[in-house]
Amino acid sequence: MDPSLKICKMCKKPQTIVQSHIFSNLLYKPVLGEHGQYIEIDPGNNRRHKAQGGIKEKLLCIRCETKRSNWENYAKFFLFDKKASKWNKVYRDLFLVSGINYSKLKLFVLSNLWMVSISNTIQRAEPTSLGMHEDTIRQMLLNETPGPKELYAVLFRKIKEKIGTGLMLADAIKQRLEGHTCYYMVFGGYAWYVIVTSHKLNQTIHRAILSEKGEALVSLMPIKETGAVEAVKHVHSVK
Numbered sequence: 544m545d546p547s548l549k550i551c552k553m554c555k556k557p558q559t560i561v562q563s564h565i566f567s568n569l570l571y572k573p574v575l576g577e578h579g580q581y582i583e584i585d586p587g588n589n590r591r592h593k594a595q596g597g598i599k600e601k602l603l604c605i606r607c608e609t610k611r612s613n614w615e616n617y618a619k620f621f622l623f624d625k626k627a628s629k630w631n632k633v634y635r636d637l638f639l640v641s642g643i644n645y646s647k648l649k650l651f652v653l654s655n656l657w658m659v660s661i662s663n664t665i666q667r668a669e670p671t672s673l674g675m676h677e678d679t680i681r682q683m684l685l686n687e688t689p690g691p692k693e694l695y696a697v698l699f700r701k702i703k704e705k706i707g708t709g710l711m712l713a714d715a716i717k718q719r720l721e722g723h724t725c726y727y728m729v730f731g732g733y734a735w736y737v738i739v740t741s742h743k744l745n746q747t748i749h750r751a752i753l754s755e756k757g758e759a760l761v762s763l764m765p766i767k768e769t770g771a772v773e774a775v776k777h778v779h780s781v782k
């Protein structure tokens with residue numbers, strides 16, 4: 544094998560490997576200052592320092608990185624454009640959201656979870672490991688097949704308060720949701736849950752998850768419930 548080539552983590556082929564953002568670059572854009580910098584605050588010790596470019600690592604080839612870009616372009620539209628989806632109030636802080644591109648949004652969420660799992664760059668006390676799920680999700684991403692809604696079901700909640708110039712990022716945390724094992728992430732003003740248990744989803748979860756029809760039941764989540772004190776890395780604009 545050509546020594547200049549390395550094995551791409553997604554397609555598993557010898558390729559020229561490029562720098563990949565672990566968290567999609569679009570998630571940093573709302574807080575970038577004039578020179579592309581932002582202030583990063585470590586919730587563990589409240590230390591602040593200037594940062595630039597997000598967390599990156601050489602993991603993927605250009606072709607696989609391009610797949611991610613396609614999902615990221617849609618996610619940017621969904622997350623930051625009010626016309627991207629239709630929100631119908633069901634009850635108090637509960638909404639039926641429709642008009643979602645099921646395939647692109649689900650693959651975007653799974654790709655962020657998978658990238659966190661394979662990264663050697665993110666520093667944390669307990670590294671995220673998807674275990675046996677890692678290769679299955681890798682193949683879903685590689686083949687651009689999101690599968691049925693029950694397979695690695697995606698549920699999400701919108702953060703109720705306006706974050707302003709700050710942006711919260713939390714890498715994947717393993718936890719329980721309504722009796723199901725899931726991975727929890729915070730980005731783009733939402734809390735995201737990827738359910739990995741194989742047993743049948745209960746009715747509440749099954750009704751709420753992102754469906755092939757491009758619909759999801761989304762509740763508003765107070766910012767204090769995100770676990771921001773312990774789990775969330777705060778990123779603020781330098782402006």
